[in-house]
Amino acid sequence: MFSKSTEYALRAVVYLAKNSSEEERIGIKTIARDLGFPESYLGKVLQHLVRKNIIFSSKGPTGGFYAIPETLNISLLDIIDANEGLSFFKRCGLGLVECDDEKPCPIHDEYHVFRDGLYKSLSEKKVKDVLEDLESGIAFISFNEGVI
Amino acid sequence: MFSKSTEYALRAVVYLAKNSSEEERIGIKTIARDLGFPESYLGKVLQHLVRKNIIFSSKGPTGGFYAIPETLNISLLDIIDANEGLSFFKRCGLGLVECDDEKPCPIHDEYHVFRDGLYKSLSEKKVKDVLEDLESGIAFISFNEGVI
DNA sequence: TCTATTTAAGACAAAAAGGTCTTTTATTCT
DNA sequence: AGAATAAAAGACCTTTTTGTCTTAAATAGA
Numbered sequence: 001m002f003s004k005s006t007e008y009a010l011r012a013v014v015y016l017a018k019n020s021s022e023e024e025r026i027g028i029k030t031i032a033r034d035l036g037f038p039e040s041y042l043g044k045v046l047q048h049l050v051r052k053n054i055i056f057s058s059k060g061p062t063g064g065f066y067a068i069p070e071t072l073n074i075s076l077l078d079i080i081d082a083n084e085g086l087s088f089f090k091r092c093g094l095g096l097v098e099c100d101d102e103k104p105c106p107i108h109d110e111y112h113v114f115r116d117g118l119y120k121s122l123s124e125k126k127v128k129d130v131l132e133d134l135e136s137g138i139a140f141i142s143f144n145e146g147v148i
Numbered sequence: 149m150f151s152k153s154t155e156y157a158l159r160a161v162v163y164l165a166k167n168s169s170e171e172e173r174i175g176i177k178t179i180a181r182d183l184g185f186p187e188s189y190l191g192k193v194l195q196h197l198v199r200k201n202i203i204f205s206s207k208g209p210t211g212g213f214y215a216i217p218e219t220l221n222i223s224l225l226d227i228i229d230a231n232e233g234l235s236f237f238k239r240c241g242l243g244l245v246e247c248d249d250e251k252p253c254p255i256h257d258e259y260h261v262f263r264d265g266l267y268k269s270l271s272e273k274k275v276k277d278v279l280e281d282l283e284s285g286i287a288f289i290s291f292n293e294g295v296i
Numbered sequence: 297t298c299t300a301t302t303t304a305a306g307a308c309a310a311a312a313a314g315g316t317c318t319t320t321t322a323t324t325c326t
Numbered sequence: 327a328g329a330a331t332a333a334a335a336g337a338c339c340t341t342t343t344t345g346t347c348t349t350a351a352a353t354a355g356a
Contacts, residue, residue: 001149001236004344007243014254027302041345047304059303060353076255088149095155098290106162106278106287107224110269114262121258130254139254142246152314175332189315195334208323209331 006083008037008045011141013079016055016067017127018134025057025064045083052082072128080122089119154231156185156193159289161227164203164215165275166282173205173212193231200230220276228270237267 002010015035020026028046032039046065049055054074057065080086092099093111101108133139150158163183168174176194180187194213197203202222205213228234240247241259249256281287 001239001241002243004243010242025302029302038345040347043303044305044345050303057303058353059301059351060355061301062354063302063352065303091149093149094158094289095150095152096289098288103288103290104286105289106281107269107273108287110266110273114266114269117262118259121255121262125255125258133254138252139256140246140251141242141244141253142251173332177332186315188317191333192315192335198333205333206323207321207331207333208325210324211322211332213333 001088002080003084005045005048006080008035008042009049009079009083010076011035012037012042012046013049013055013067013071013074013127014130014134014141016065017071018131020064020066022056022066022068025062025066027064031065049079049082054079054082067127072126072131074127075123076125076127076130077119077122089115149236150228151232153193153196154228156183156190157197157227157231158224159183160185160190160194161197161203161215161219161222161275162278162282162289164213165219166279168212168214170204170214170216173210173214175212179213197227197230202227202230215275220274220279222275223271224273224275224278225267225270237263 012031012035015031016026028039028043031037031046032042035042046055046057050057050065055065055067055071057063077086080088092105093107093115094105096105099105099108130139134141160179160183163179164174176187176191179185179194180190183190194203194205198205198213203213203215203219205211225234228236240253241255241263242253244253247253247256278287282289
């Protein structure tokens with residue numbers, strides 16, 4: 001449903017929120033290894049998140065990527081938005097240009113329930129909620145090395 | 149959400165169910181013009197639907213594509229399945245391989261509710277239901293020429 | 297200041313999806 | 327039988343997405 005870039009971004013932000021801080025930056029090599037993502041491509045995704053102020057970075061020795069306390073209050077929807085925009089949540093399920101509540105397509109109502117519900121969930125779900133779920137054992141993200 | 153091929157397929161099947169029969173076949177040129185789709189590509193999509201017995205075709209003069217009465221009982225999910233499979237309805241929202249009810253990802257529950265709801269809607273929605281909605285003015289599909 | 301290290305940036309390559317074109321095959325009609 | 331017509335099949339091209347590689351810029355520490 002979401003692009004690879006978005007999947008990488010979502011999981012990397014959670015990873016950084018859990019494992020990094022301004023004092024404990026993590027290099028792209030480590031992140032890519034831990035998450036099992038292609039290093040260079042993930043680098044681009046993270047650079048993009050930096051430009052959007054969702055995560056941060058610094059160069060040079062002891063440099064790397066990191067999250068700050070405010071990152072915990074970012075919603076999953078914000079991360080999706082930063083990567084591929086929110087057109088998914090606006091487009092008709094059948095791809096019709098002219099489709100709205102006035103002139104609904106044949107699956108308009110059902111699709112809206114799905115799409116809007118997901119939108120709400122993702123906008124309410126903050127990074128800190130995800131961390132809480134992971135720590136309390138309600139949710140899981142299985143990785144190569146079980147780092148998260 | 150769905151691929152272009154699937155969108156083309158969904159709309160073409162509805163079009164054929166409404167406008168064609170074994171005696172009234174419609175050529176690819178006409179279909180592509182009416183729906184505003186690229187002719188050759190739509191041809192491929194329709195050929196694929198023919199192989200899956202969702203629509204039918206015959207060659208030569210008076211040939212063309214057509215739906216049969218049974219086509220009315222095909223669900224939108226069947227059409228999606230014939231085109232891109234149902235992996236969308238099985239995959240984790242975060243793209244995790246290991247994600248199920250036992251080891252749910254952080255958005256597992258919310259995502260499941262909406263995805264399964266959509267699945268149910270699409271599997272219950274038959275081509276004939278779509279035609280009924282269109283004819284009674286409950287739903288709309290706007291096309292180039294307003295053919296449907 | 298110099299070197300090592302790490303992100304930033306952008307060119308480049310590969311794969312997948314979308315789209316086009318040509319040739320073949322089947323069918324109808326004369 | 328022969329000509330015309332339409333789908334079938336597959337080669338080919340284009341665009342987008344994903345992924346790689348090289349060079350530049352910044353920074354820490356000796």
